[in-house]
Amino acid sequence: MHWIALPLPWCDEPAAPSGAAVHTAGAGWWALRFTPRVALVDGEAVLLEVSTTERLWGGRDTLLAQVLQAWTDASGGLPDHPATQEAASQPPGMQAVCGCGPTALVALAWLRMAQAGCARAVQNVDGLPLHTLTALRPHGASLERMGCRTWGALRALPRAGVARRFGAKVLQVLDQALGDAPEAHAWLELPEQFALTAELPALAESADALLWSASRCLTALQGWLQARQQGALALELAWRHDLRRIDGVAIAPTQALPVHTAQATQDMAHLRRLLSENLARTALAAPVNQITLRLLESAPLPHRSASLLPPGDRGGGGRDDPVGEPGEALHQLLERLSARLGVDHVVAPVLQADHRPERMQQWCPAAEVLGQDRARPSIHIADTKAPDATLWPTWLLRPPRRLAVQGNRPCHHGLLRLLAGPHRFEAGWWSAADEGAGDPAHPCAGLALRDYFVAHNDVAGLVWVFRERLAPPAGGAAQEGGVQRGMTSAAQPHRWFLHGIFG
Numbered sequence: 001m002h003w004i005a006l007p008l009p010w011c012d013e014p015a016a017p018s019g020a021a022v023h024t025a026g027a028g029w030w031a032l033r034f035t036p037r038v039a040l041v042d043g044e045a046v047l048l049e050v051s052t053t054e055r056l057w058g059g060r061d062t063l064l065a066q067v068l069q070a071w072t073d074a075s076g077g078l079p080d081h082p083a084t085q086e087a088a089s090q091p092p093g094m095q096a097v098c099g100c101g102p103t104a105l106v107a108l109a110w111l112r113m114a115q116a117g118c119a120r121a122v123q124n125v126d127g128l129p130l131h132t133l134t135a136l137r138p139h140g141a142s143l144e145r146m147g148c149r150t151w152g153a154l155r156a157l158p159r160a161g162v163a164r165r166f167g168a169k170v171l172q173v174l175d176q177a178l179g180d181a182p183e184a185h186a187w188l189e190l191p192e193q194f195a196l197t198a199e200l201p202a203l204a205e206s207a208d209a210l211l212w213s214a215s216r217c218l219t220a221l222q223g224w225l226q227a228r229q230q231g232a233l234a235l236e237l238a239w240r241h242d243l244r245r246i247d248g249v250a251i252a253p254t255q256a257l258p259v260h261t262a263q264a265t266q267d268m269a270h271l272r273r274l275l276s277e278n279l280a281r282t283a284l285a286a287p288v289n290q291i292t293l294r295l296l297e298s299a300p301l302p303h304r305s306a307s308l309l310p311p312g313d314r315g316g317g318g319r320d321d322p323v324g325e326p327g328e329a330l331h332q333l334l335e336r337l338s339a340r341l342g343v344d345h346v347v348a349p350v351l352q353a354d355h356r357p358e359r360m361q362q363w364c365p366a367a368e369v370l371g372q373d374r375a376r377p378s379i380h381i382a383d384t385k386a387p388d389a390t391l392w393p394t395w396l397l398r399p400p401r402r403l404a405v406q407g408n409r410p411c412h413h414g415l416l417r418l419l420a421g422p423h424r425f426e427a428g429w430w431s432a433a434d435e436g437a438g439d440p441a442h443p444c445a446g447l448a449l450r451d452y453f454v455a456h457n458d459v460a461g462l463v464w465v466f467r468e469r470l471a472p473p474a475g476g477a478a479q480e481g482g483v484q485r486g487m488t489s490a491a492q493p494h495r496w497f498l499h500g501i502f503g
Contacts, residue, residue, distance in 0.1 A: 001051045001103065002049070002060065002100065003048065003107035004050060005048075005098060005111040006046045006068075006098050007044060030074045033229075034063065034070070035048050038187065049104070071098075099112070105133060105173070106125060108132070112132045125152075126152025135169060142166075151174065190228065194224045198216065199289065200289055200291065204289075210279060220293075226266060229302060231264025231300075233261055233297040237257045237294075238254055238256040239288040240253060241254065242286060242288065255285060265332075274335060334346060344365060350362050358400075393463070397500065401497060410467075413457065416463070418455050419454045419455060424450070452466045461502065
Protein backbone atom coordinates (compact mmCIF):
# COMPACT_ATOMS: atom_id res chain seq x y z
CA MET A 1 0.00 0.00 0.00
CA HIS A 2 1.05 3.59 -0.55
CA TRP A 3 -0.39 6.58 1.26
CA ILE A 4 -0.16 10.32 0.58
CA ALA A 5 -0.94 12.79 3.38
CA LEU A 6 -1.70 16.47 2.76
CA PRO A 7 -2.83 19.19 5.17
CA LEU A 8 -6.43 20.36 5.10
CA PRO A 9 -6.64 23.77 3.43
CA TRP A 10 -8.35 25.44 6.40
CA CYS A 11 -7.04 23.46 9.37
CA ASP A 12 -4.80 26.24 10.75
CA GLU A 13 -6.75 29.27 9.63
CA PRO A 14 -8.19 31.21 12.61
CA ALA A 15 -11.00 32.66 10.48
CA ALA A 16 -12.11 29.31 9.11
CA PRO A 17 -15.87 28.89 8.67
CA SER A 18 -17.64 27.41 11.63
CA GLY A 19 -19.77 25.20 9.37
CA ALA A 20 -18.59 21.63 9.80
CA ALA A 21 -19.46 20.73 6.21
CA VAL A 22 -17.05 23.27 4.77
CA HIS A 23 -14.30 22.52 7.28
CA THR A 24 -14.28 18.73 6.94
CA ALA A 25 -16.15 17.03 4.10
CA GLY A 26 -15.70 19.75 1.49
CA ALA A 27 -11.97 19.98 2.14
CA GLY A 28 -11.31 16.44 0.89
CA TRP A 29 -13.70 16.16 -2.05
CA TRP A 30 -11.04 17.31 -4.50
CA ALA A 31 -9.00 14.14 -3.72
CA LEU A 32 -11.73 11.69 -4.74
CA ARG A 33 -10.91 12.06 -8.42
CA PHE A 34 -7.56 10.32 -7.80
CA THR A 35 -8.74 7.41 -5.66
CA PRO A 36 -11.93 6.28 -3.92
CA ARG A 37 -9.95 5.71 -0.71
CA VAL A 38 -9.81 9.12 0.91
CA ALA A 39 -9.99 9.71 4.65
CA LEU A 40 -9.78 12.71 6.96
CA VAL A 41 -7.60 12.21 10.04
CA ASP A 42 -7.50 14.25 13.25
CA GLY A 43 -9.11 17.23 11.52
CA GLU A 44 -5.75 18.26 10.06
CA ALA A 45 -4.91 16.03 7.10
CA VAL A 46 -6.31 14.36 3.98
CA LEU A 47 -5.09 10.80 3.44
CA LEU A 48 -5.13 9.11 0.01
CA GLU A 49 -4.43 5.40 -0.52
CA VAL A 50 -3.25 5.24 -4.16
CA SER A 51 -1.66 1.81 -4.61
CA THR A 52 -4.59 0.61 -6.75
CA THR A 53 -4.89 3.73 -8.94
CA GLU A 54 -1.35 5.07 -9.36
CA ARG A 55 -0.78 3.15 -12.60
CA LEU A 56 -3.81 4.88 -14.13
CA TRP A 57 -2.09 8.23 -13.64
CA GLY A 58 1.25 7.32 -15.14
CA GLY A 59 3.08 6.04 -12.07
CA ARG A 60 3.67 7.08 -8.47
CA ASP A 61 5.75 10.16 -9.17
CA THR A 62 3.37 11.51 -11.80
CA LEU A 63 0.38 10.94 -9.55
CA LEU A 64 2.08 12.70 -6.64
CA ALA A 65 2.79 15.73 -8.81
CA GLN A 66 -0.85 15.91 -9.91
CA VAL A 67 -2.13 15.49 -6.35
CA LEU A 68 0.11 18.30 -5.16
CA GLN A 69 -1.10 20.53 -7.99
CA ALA A 70 -4.73 19.71 -7.17
CA TRP A 71 -4.13 20.57 -3.53
CA THR A 72 -2.59 23.88 -4.58
CA ASP A 73 -5.64 24.63 -6.74
CA ALA A 74 -7.98 23.74 -3.89
CA SER A 75 -6.12 26.17 -1.62
CA GLY A 76 -5.65 28.81 -4.32
CA GLY A 77 -8.54 30.89 -3.07
CA LEU A 78 -6.89 31.21 0.36
CA PRO A 79 -3.73 33.27 -0.14
CA ASP A 80 -3.46 34.02 3.59
CA HIS A 81 -3.30 30.34 4.52
CA PRO A 82 0.11 29.38 6.06
CA ALA A 83 0.45 26.25 3.93
CA THR A 84 -0.26 28.25 0.78
CA GLN A 85 2.42 30.78 1.70
CA GLU A 86 4.89 27.97 2.33
CA ALA A 87 3.95 26.39 -1.01
CA ALA A 88 5.01 29.54 -2.82
CA SER A 89 8.58 29.05 -1.58
CA GLN A 90 8.76 25.44 -2.78
CA PRO A 91 10.60 24.51 -6.02
CA PRO A 92 8.50 23.83 -9.15
CA GLY A 93 6.58 20.56 -8.96
CA MET A 94 6.47 20.65 -5.14
CA GLN A 95 3.89 23.33 -4.38
CA ALA A 96 2.73 21.77 -1.09
CA VAL A 97 4.21 19.96 1.88
CA CYS A 98 3.20 16.31 2.02
CA GLY A 99 4.01 12.98 3.54
CA CYS A 100 4.20 9.54 1.91
CA GLY A 101 4.55 6.08 3.38
CA PRO A 102 3.43 2.45 3.34
CA THR A 103 0.81 3.12 6.05
CA ALA A 104 -1.50 6.03 6.80
CA LEU A 105 0.16 6.78 10.14
CA VAL A 106 3.64 6.84 8.59
CA ALA A 107 2.47 9.23 5.87
CA LEU A 108 0.82 11.44 8.51
CA ALA A 109 3.99 11.42 10.61
CA TRP A 110 6.15 12.48 7.66
CA LEU A 111 3.64 15.26 6.90
CA ARG A 112 3.93 16.58 10.45
CA MET A 113 7.71 16.48 10.21
CA ALA A 114 7.59 18.35 6.89
CA GLN A 115 5.34 21.03 8.37
CA ALA A 116 7.79 21.45 11.24
CA GLY A 117 10.75 21.62 8.84
CA CYS A 118 12.46 18.62 10.44
CA ALA A 119 11.92 15.93 7.82
CA ARG A 120 15.54 15.98 6.61
CA ALA A 121 16.85 15.38 10.14
CA VAL A 122 15.24 11.91 10.27
CA GLN A 123 16.63 9.10 8.15
CA ASN A 124 14.02 6.33 8.64
CA VAL A 125 10.82 5.43 10.42
CA ASP A 126 12.58 4.37 13.63
CA GLY A 127 13.89 7.91 14.02
CA LEU A 128 10.45 9.57 13.96
CA PRO A 129 9.62 11.31 17.25
CA LEU A 130 6.76 10.03 19.37
CA HIS A 131 4.67 13.21 19.07
CA THR A 132 4.05 12.42 15.39
CA LEU A 133 1.62 9.70 16.55
CA THR A 134 -1.54 11.26 17.99
CA ALA A 135 -2.27 8.34 20.35
CA LEU A 136 1.19 8.65 21.99
CA ARG A 137 1.00 12.38 22.77
CA PRO A 138 -0.64 11.93 26.23
CA HIS A 139 2.27 9.65 27.25
CA GLY A 140 5.05 11.67 25.67
CA ALA A 141 6.35 13.22 28.91
CA SER A 142 6.46 9.87 30.75
CA LEU A 143 8.19 8.10 27.86
CA GLU A 144 10.72 10.94 27.50
CA ARG A 145 11.68 10.64 31.19
CA MET A 146 12.38 6.99 30.46
CA GLY A 147 14.69 8.01 27.62
CA CYS A 148 12.23 6.87 24.93
CA ARG A 149 11.84 9.58 22.29
CA THR A 150 11.44 7.77 18.97
CA TRP A 151 9.40 5.01 17.41
CA GLY A 152 12.41 2.73 17.34
CA ALA A 153 13.06 3.25 21.04
CA LEU A 154 9.45 2.48 21.91
CA ARG A 155 9.49 -0.66 19.80
CA ALA A 156 12.61 -1.84 21.65
CA LEU A 157 10.87 -1.72 25.07
CA PRO A 158 9.31 -4.90 26.50
CA ARG A 159 5.77 -5.12 25.13
CA ALA A 160 4.28 -6.56 28.31
CA GLY A 161 5.63 -3.71 30.44
CA VAL A 162 4.49 -1.05 27.95
CA ALA A 163 0.99 -2.54 27.79
CA ARG A 164 0.77 -2.77 31.59
CA ARG A 165 1.88 0.83 32.15
CA PHE A 166 0.45 2.72 29.17
CA GLY A 167 -2.31 0.43 27.92
CA ALA A 168 -2.66 -1.94 25.00
CA LYS A 169 -3.78 0.87 22.68
CA VAL A 170 -0.26 2.28 22.55
CA LEU A 171 1.11 -0.98 21.16
CA GLN A 172 -1.84 -1.35 18.80
CA VAL A 173 -1.25 2.11 17.29
CA LEU A 174 2.47 1.40 16.95
CA ASP A 175 1.74 -1.91 15.20
CA GLN A 176 -0.69 -0.16 12.82
CA ALA A 177 1.90 2.48 12.02
CA LEU A 178 4.54 -0.14 11.26
CA GLY A 179 2.18 -2.26 9.17
CA ASP A 180 1.96 -5.16 11.67
CA ALA A 181 -1.77 -4.61 12.37
CA PRO A 182 -4.65 -3.60 10.08
CA GLU A 183 -6.04 -0.06 10.04
CA ALA A 184 -9.68 0.96 9.78
CA HIS A 185 -10.71 4.26 8.18
CA ALA A 186 -14.00 5.98 7.53
CA TRP A 187 -13.80 6.63 3.80
CA LEU A 188 -15.02 9.95 2.53
CA GLU A 189 -18.16 9.76 0.36
CA LEU A 190 -19.80 12.37 -1.82
CA PRO A 191 -23.45 13.34 -1.23
CA GLU A 192 -25.85 12.79 -4.10
CA GLN A 193 -26.76 16.48 -4.22
CA PHE A 194 -24.47 19.42 -3.55
CA ALA A 195 -25.82 21.87 -0.97
CA LEU A 196 -23.31 23.47 1.37
CA THR A 197 -24.18 25.81 4.25
CA ALA A 198 -21.61 27.88 6.11
CA GLU A 199 -21.87 30.32 8.97
CA LEU A 200 -19.96 33.51 8.24
CA PRO A 201 -17.13 34.49 10.61
CA ALA A 202 -18.50 38.05 10.62
CA LEU A 203 -21.63 39.76 9.36
CA ALA A 204 -21.40 40.52 5.66
CA GLU A 205 -22.80 43.93 4.75
CA SER A 206 -21.59 44.15 1.15
CA ALA A 207 -21.44 42.01 -1.95
CA ASP A 208 -17.65 41.78 -1.74
CA ALA A 209 -17.80 40.29 1.75
CA LEU A 210 -20.44 37.83 0.62
CA LEU A 211 -18.34 36.75 -2.36
CA TRP A 212 -15.26 36.28 -0.18
CA SER A 213 -17.18 33.85 2.02
CA ALA A 214 -18.70 32.07 -0.97
CA SER A 215 -15.23 31.35 -2.41
CA ARG A 216 -14.70 28.50 0.07
CA CYS A 217 -17.99 26.92 -0.94
CA LEU A 218 -16.97 27.20 -4.59
CA THR A 219 -13.75 25.34 -3.79
CA ALA A 220 -15.80 22.52 -2.26
CA LEU A 221 -18.10 22.59 -5.30
CA GLN A 222 -15.11 22.13 -7.59
CA GLY A 223 -14.05 19.04 -5.67
CA TRP A 224 -17.58 17.62 -5.87
CA LEU A 225 -17.77 18.25 -9.63
CA GLN A 226 -14.35 16.76 -10.30
CA ALA A 227 -15.09 13.63 -8.31
CA ARG A 228 -18.43 13.20 -10.11
CA GLN A 229 -16.97 14.19 -13.51
CA GLN A 230 -19.75 16.73 -13.80
CA GLY A 231 -19.89 20.35 -14.93
CA ALA A 232 -22.06 23.05 -13.38
CA LEU A 233 -24.90 24.48 -15.48
CA ALA A 234 -26.87 26.31 -12.80
CA LEU A 235 -26.23 27.10 -9.16
CA GLU A 236 -27.83 29.23 -6.48
CA LEU A 237 -26.25 31.33 -3.75
CA ALA A 238 -28.68 31.98 -0.90
CA TRP A 239 -28.06 33.99 2.24
CA ARG A 240 -29.83 34.46 5.56
CA HIS A 241 -30.40 37.93 6.95
CA ASP A 242 -29.36 38.72 10.50
CA LEU A 243 -32.29 41.10 11.00
CA ARG A 244 -36.01 40.62 10.56
CA ARG A 245 -37.03 44.30 10.60
CA ILE A 246 -35.33 47.51 9.56
CA ASP A 247 -36.97 50.77 10.65
CA GLY A 248 -40.13 48.87 11.41
CA VAL A 249 -40.33 47.31 7.94
CA ALA A 250 -40.32 43.52 7.77
CA ILE A 251 -37.80 41.95 5.43
CA ALA A 252 -37.58 38.45 4.02
CA PRO A 253 -35.51 36.06 6.16
CA THR A 254 -33.56 34.81 3.13
CA GLN A 255 -32.56 35.95 -0.33
CA ALA A 256 -31.25 33.92 -3.28
CA LEU A 257 -29.31 34.62 -6.46
CA PRO A 258 -29.40 32.03 -9.30
CA VAL A 259 -26.52 31.85 -11.79
CA HIS A 260 -26.66 29.97 -15.11
CA THR A 261 -23.95 28.99 -17.57
CA ALA A 262 -24.38 28.08 -21.23
CA GLN A 263 -21.91 25.20 -21.07
CA ALA A 264 -21.06 22.78 -18.30
CA THR A 265 -17.93 23.96 -16.50
CA GLN A 266 -15.64 23.18 -13.60
CA ASP A 267 -13.88 26.54 -13.85
CA MET A 268 -14.45 28.12 -10.45
CA ALA A 269 -12.76 31.35 -11.52
CA HIS A 270 -15.45 31.78 -14.17
CA LEU A 271 -18.26 31.00 -11.71
CA ARG A 272 -16.72 33.40 -9.20
CA ARG A 273 -16.70 36.15 -11.84
CA LEU A 274 -20.35 35.45 -12.70
CA LEU A 275 -21.29 35.63 -9.03
CA SER A 276 -19.32 38.86 -8.68
CA GLU A 277 -21.07 40.48 -11.65
CA ASN A 278 -24.52 39.45 -10.40
CA LEU A 279 -23.84 40.39 -6.78
CA ALA A 280 -22.63 43.81 -7.91
CA ARG A 281 -26.17 44.49 -9.15
CA THR A 282 -27.85 43.00 -6.06
CA ALA A 283 -28.60 45.05 -2.95
CA LEU A 284 -28.47 43.24 0.39
CA ALA A 285 -31.63 43.87 2.37
CA ALA A 286 -29.79 43.41 5.69
CA PRO A 287 -26.46 42.10 7.04
CA VAL A 288 -25.90 38.41 6.29
CA ASN A 289 -24.79 35.77 8.81
CA GLN A 290 -25.11 32.54 6.78
CA ILE A 291 -24.77 31.46 3.15
CA THR A 292 -25.82 28.34 1.26
CA LEU A 293 -24.41 27.31 -2.10
CA ARG A 294 -26.62 24.86 -3.95
CA LEU A 295 -26.02 23.16 -7.30
CA LEU A 296 -29.26 23.29 -9.29
CA GLU A 297 -28.22 21.61 -12.54
CA SER A 298 -25.17 19.76 -13.82
CA ALA A 299 -24.17 17.72 -16.85
CA PRO A 300 -21.54 15.02 -17.49
CA LEU A 301 -18.16 16.48 -18.36
CA PRO A 302 -15.89 13.60 -19.47
CA HIS A 303 -12.20 14.19 -19.87
CA ARG A 304 -11.06 14.77 -23.41
CA SER A 305 -8.00 13.22 -24.98
CA ALA A 306 -5.00 15.49 -24.84
CA SER A 307 -3.75 17.01 -28.08
CA LEU A 308 -0.39 16.12 -29.56
CA LEU A 309 0.13 19.81 -30.31
CA PRO A 310 0.93 22.40 -27.63
CA PRO A 311 -2.12 24.34 -26.39
CA GLY A 312 -2.79 27.65 -28.09
CA ASP A 313 -4.87 30.72 -27.40
CA ARG A 314 -8.52 29.78 -27.00
CA GLY A 315 -9.71 33.17 -28.12
CA GLY A 316 -11.17 35.98 -26.12
CA GLY A 317 -9.30 39.04 -25.00
CA GLY A 318 -5.60 39.63 -25.15
CA ARG A 319 -3.20 40.95 -22.57
CA ASP A 320 -4.13 44.53 -23.28
CA ASP A 321 -7.84 43.89 -23.71
CA PRO A 322 -9.75 45.72 -20.95
CA VAL A 323 -12.72 43.35 -21.18
CA GLY A 324 -11.50 39.87 -22.05
CA GLU A 325 -8.80 38.03 -20.18
CA PRO A 326 -5.87 36.18 -21.77
CA GLY A 327 -7.04 32.78 -22.99
CA GLU A 328 -10.63 33.38 -21.91
CA ALA A 329 -13.16 31.31 -23.83
CA LEU A 330 -15.74 33.18 -25.90
CA HIS A 331 -18.75 31.78 -24.06
CA GLN A 332 -17.23 32.81 -20.72
CA LEU A 333 -16.68 36.36 -21.96
CA LEU A 334 -20.27 36.61 -23.26
CA GLU A 335 -21.70 35.20 -20.03
CA ARG A 336 -19.73 37.70 -17.97
CA LEU A 337 -20.80 40.61 -20.17
CA SER A 338 -24.43 39.42 -19.97
CA ALA A 339 -24.24 39.39 -16.19
CA ARG A 340 -22.69 42.86 -16.14
CA LEU A 341 -24.76 44.66 -18.80
CA GLY A 342 -27.97 42.66 -18.67
CA VAL A 343 -29.14 39.65 -20.66
CA ASP A 344 -31.02 41.76 -23.23
CA HIS A 345 -27.98 43.94 -24.00
CA VAL A 346 -25.73 41.13 -25.27
CA VAL A 347 -27.41 39.48 -28.25
CA ALA A 348 -26.45 37.12 -31.04
CA PRO A 349 -28.13 36.24 -34.36
CA VAL A 350 -30.15 33.05 -34.68
CA LEU A 351 -31.27 31.71 -38.06
CA GLN A 352 -35.01 31.14 -38.51
CA ALA A 353 -36.87 28.71 -40.76
CA ASP A 354 -38.39 31.47 -42.91
CA HIS A 355 -37.78 32.30 -46.59
CA ARG A 356 -38.50 36.01 -46.16
CA PRO A 357 -35.09 37.70 -46.05
CA GLU A 358 -36.08 40.19 -43.37
CA ARG A 359 -37.16 37.32 -41.11
CA MET A 360 -34.41 34.82 -41.75
CA GLN A 361 -32.72 35.70 -38.47
CA GLN A 362 -33.70 36.84 -35.02
CA TRP A 363 -31.60 38.58 -32.39
CA CYS A 364 -31.73 36.64 -29.13
CA PRO A 365 -29.85 36.91 -25.82
CA ALA A 366 -26.36 35.46 -26.25
CA ALA A 367 -26.79 33.26 -23.17
CA GLU A 368 -29.70 31.47 -24.88
CA VAL A 369 -27.85 31.14 -28.18
CA LEU A 370 -24.81 29.57 -26.49
CA GLY A 371 -27.00 26.98 -24.79
CA GLN A 372 -29.09 26.05 -27.82
CA ASP A 373 -29.93 22.67 -26.39
CA ARG A 374 -31.56 24.37 -23.41
CA ALA A 375 -32.96 27.40 -25.26
CA ARG A 376 -36.61 28.33 -25.48
CA PRO A 377 -38.66 25.96 -27.65
CA SER A 378 -39.85 28.90 -29.74
CA ILE A 379 -36.37 29.41 -31.17
CA HIS A 380 -35.70 27.13 -34.14
CA ILE A 381 -32.35 26.82 -35.82
CA ALA A 382 -32.53 26.59 -39.62
CA ASP A 383 -30.15 24.93 -42.02
CA THR A 384 -27.38 27.37 -42.96
CA LYS A 385 -26.62 25.70 -46.29
CA ALA A 386 -28.92 27.10 -49.00
CA PRO A 387 -28.27 26.49 -52.73
CA ASP A 388 -28.87 30.14 -53.62
CA ALA A 389 -27.04 31.73 -50.71
CA THR A 390 -24.35 33.12 -53.01
CA LEU A 391 -26.91 35.51 -54.55
CA TRP A 392 -27.89 37.07 -51.24
CA PRO A 393 -26.47 40.54 -50.46
CA THR A 394 -24.31 41.48 -47.53
CA TRP A 395 -26.55 44.31 -46.28
CA LEU A 396 -30.33 44.44 -46.09
CA LEU A 397 -32.44 47.60 -45.92
CA ARG A 398 -35.10 47.62 -43.27
CA PRO A 399 -37.69 48.43 -44.41
CA PRO A 400 -37.16 47.97 -48.17
CA ARG A 401 -37.02 51.24 -50.09
CA ARG A 402 -39.56 51.72 -52.87
CA LEU A 403 -38.02 52.56 -56.25
CA ALA A 404 -39.23 54.68 -59.11
CA VAL A 405 -40.14 52.88 -62.32
CA GLN A 406 -39.50 53.94 -65.92
CA GLY A 407 -40.84 51.74 -68.68
CA ASN A 408 -41.34 48.81 -66.27
CA ARG A 409 -37.67 49.08 -65.20
CA PRO A 410 -36.64 50.06 -61.67
CA CYS A 411 -34.51 53.13 -61.10
CA HIS A 412 -31.90 53.75 -58.39
CA HIS A 413 -29.49 56.54 -59.26
CA GLY A 414 -30.50 55.82 -62.84
CA LEU A 415 -32.00 52.88 -64.67
CA LEU A 416 -30.99 49.48 -63.27
CA ARG A 417 -29.98 46.61 -65.53
CA LEU A 418 -31.24 43.23 -64.33
CA LEU A 419 -28.37 40.72 -64.27
CA ALA A 420 -29.86 37.64 -62.56
CA GLY A 421 -33.35 36.53 -61.70
CA PRO A 422 -36.11 36.22 -61.14
CA HIS A 423 -35.76 34.37 -57.83
CA ARG A 424 -39.32 33.85 -56.65
CA PHE A 425 -40.36 33.96 -52.99
CA GLU A 426 -43.78 32.90 -51.79
CA ALA A 427 -43.79 32.88 -48.00
CA GLY A 428 -45.66 34.19 -45.00
CA TRP A 429 -49.02 32.67 -45.92
CA TRP A 430 -49.13 30.87 -42.56
CA SER A 431 -48.97 34.19 -40.66
CA ALA A 432 -50.93 36.36 -43.09
CA ALA A 433 -54.27 35.83 -41.41
CA ASP A 434 -52.98 36.77 -37.95
CA GLU A 435 -50.83 39.71 -39.01
CA GLY A 436 -53.47 41.20 -41.29
CA ALA A 437 -56.48 40.62 -39.06
CA GLY A 438 -58.43 43.77 -38.39
CA ASP A 439 -56.56 45.84 -41.02
CA PRO A 440 -58.65 46.14 -44.23
CA ALA A 441 -55.93 48.17 -45.94
CA HIS A 442 -53.38 45.35 -45.57
CA PRO A 443 -55.30 42.05 -45.70
CA CYS A 444 -52.08 40.08 -46.41
CA ALA A 445 -49.55 42.00 -44.31
CA GLY A 446 -47.40 38.94 -43.67
CA LEU A 447 -47.69 37.44 -47.14
CA ALA A 448 -44.62 37.90 -49.37
CA LEU A 449 -45.05 37.39 -53.13
CA ARG A 450 -41.81 38.66 -54.65
CA ASP A 451 -39.49 38.15 -57.60
CA TYR A 452 -35.88 39.04 -56.65
CA PHE A 453 -33.25 40.24 -59.14
CA VAL A 454 -29.59 41.16 -58.98
CA ALA A 455 -29.36 44.59 -60.65
CA HIS A 456 -26.53 46.99 -61.51
CA ASN A 457 -25.66 50.41 -62.80
CA ASP A 458 -22.46 52.45 -62.68
CA VAL A 459 -23.57 54.64 -59.77
CA ALA A 460 -25.41 52.23 -57.47
CA GLY A 461 -23.23 49.19 -58.16
CA LEU A 462 -24.66 45.75 -57.43
CA VAL A 463 -27.99 45.85 -55.61
CA TRP A 464 -30.72 43.39 -54.73
CA VAL A 465 -34.20 44.43 -55.82
CA PHE A 466 -37.54 42.70 -55.95
CA ARG A 467 -40.75 43.13 -57.88
CA GLU A 468 -43.85 42.82 -55.76
CA ARG A 469 -46.33 40.43 -57.27
CA LEU A 470 -50.04 41.04 -56.85
CA ALA A 471 -51.75 39.17 -54.05
CA PRO A 472 -54.87 37.15 -54.93
CA PRO A 473 -58.14 38.88 -54.13
CA ALA A 474 -60.39 37.69 -51.35
CA GLY A 475 -62.74 36.14 -53.90
CA GLY A 476 -60.05 33.72 -55.03
CA ALA A 477 -59.54 35.04 -58.59
CA ALA A 478 -56.65 33.42 -60.37
CA GLN A 479 -53.38 35.23 -61.02
CA GLU A 480 -51.06 34.67 -63.95
CA GLY A 481 -47.71 36.33 -64.56
CA GLY A 482 -48.21 38.72 -61.66
CA VAL A 483 -51.38 40.31 -63.20
CA GLN A 484 -54.90 39.30 -62.30
CA ARG A 485 -57.18 38.15 -65.10
CA GLY A 486 -59.36 40.89 -66.44
CA MET A 487 -56.89 43.57 -65.32
CA THR A 488 -54.08 45.12 -67.33
CA SER A 489 -50.60 45.87 -66.15
CA ALA A 490 -51.32 49.54 -66.70
CA ALA A 491 -54.20 49.40 -64.24
CA GLN A 492 -52.16 47.53 -61.63
CA PRO A 493 -48.46 48.32 -62.19
CA HIS A 494 -45.88 46.32 -60.32
CA ARG A 495 -44.02 48.00 -57.48
CA TRP A 496 -40.23 47.65 -57.22
CA PHE A 497 -38.22 47.81 -53.99
CA LEU A 498 -34.53 48.01 -53.09
CA HIS A 499 -33.87 45.37 -50.43
CA GLY A 500 -30.13 44.73 -50.34
CA ILE A 501 -26.70 46.04 -51.27
CA PHE A 502 -23.77 43.88 -52.29
CA GLY A 503 -20.48 45.04 -50.81
